Amino acid sequence: MAITAVPQAPRKPGRPMSPYATGPQRTSLGRKVRDNLTGHAFLIGAVLCFVVFSWYPMIRGIVMSFQRTRRGETTWVGWDNYSRLIADPSFWPAWKNTLYFTVLALVLGYAVPFFVAILLNEFRHAKGYLRVLVYLPVMLPPASALFLFKFYAYDPSEAGLFNAILTALHLPTSQWMQSPDMTMPAMVIASTWMNMGGAVLIYLASLQNIPGELYEAAELDGAGIWRRIRHVTIPQTRLILALLAMLQIVATMQLFIEPLILANGAGAEDSATSVAYLIYQHGFFQNDLNGAAALGVIMLVVLAGFSAVYVRLTAKQD
Secondary structure: OOOOOOOOOOOOOOOOOOOOOOOHHHHHHHHHHHHHHHHHHHHHHHHHHHHHHHHHHHHHHHHHOOEEEEOOEEEEOOOHHHHHHHOOOOHHHHHHHHHHHHHHHHHHHOHHHHHHHHHHHHOOOOHHHHHHHHHHHHHOOHHHHHHHHHHHHOOOOOOOHHHHHHHHOOOOOOOHHHOOOOHHHHHHHHHHHHHHHHHHHHHHHHHOOOOHHHHHHHHHOOOOHHHHHHHHHHHHOHHHHHHHHHHHHHHHHOOOHHHHHHOOOOOHHHOOOOHHHHHHHHHHHOOOHHHHHHHHHHHHHHHHHHHHHHHHHHHHHO
16 A cells, blocks of 8 residues: 655744754754854954953043052042143143144145045056055054154255255255254154055045046036036045044044154154153153043043034034
């Protein structure tokens, strides 16, 4: 007698899987569980690193700014560290120098990468080589690049690169880092050369997303290069421009390595002393960790204020 198989009715969608299911269903479920566990493991590791190396030092610094440690004994002093810093003769000149550097960096270091990106975007050939050439300074260690500027480009004698160029153009030479008036512009030039490669690549990516029809319509209307930049390029890249402006402010306000290497810290007549270098002085030379922490908190509040203004302005634009 032949045995015929009884066909089974297909399982309805949404019907719970039997705990005794085997084969592809159980394999798929196990793979999803393993993938979720792996993802959560990576996430927990990243959060722990962020808490240990970012949030804890920040909170610890805020607490230290209200304390004073002497001979291993820590006492709570409230706002005394802040009052002492504000009364320090170096406090306001350091902020003045930092803001001066930030303004110069926005005028020069913020505008130059944008126009370099526009220029590179117009090339039809060798774009890859030009991008590498522009990005090459970013690959150099900052200390190496700054020593190159200090001993080669900013040599106050006629053997220095910039003085040799000025001499060839029949222009007066400069003492560069030995001159209080030229200290900040010289540091801005070096900082712009070192860091503009990343900004240029970001601008290039943004420029290549602009529809070509907009430029064609502007050309048909008789718009020249400057009008096309003003009415097409800048409006189409305003979000990237605003973001990089904020990042530029945050980065330049933390000016430290440039005065440390180029100007040996303070510079001629304290023309290069920045807030970050003042923190370094309090922490490592004066052994005043609480004052350094208080100064760091002040800088944190100032940068947070700039960030809040940026978020408010960009929210209104959106």
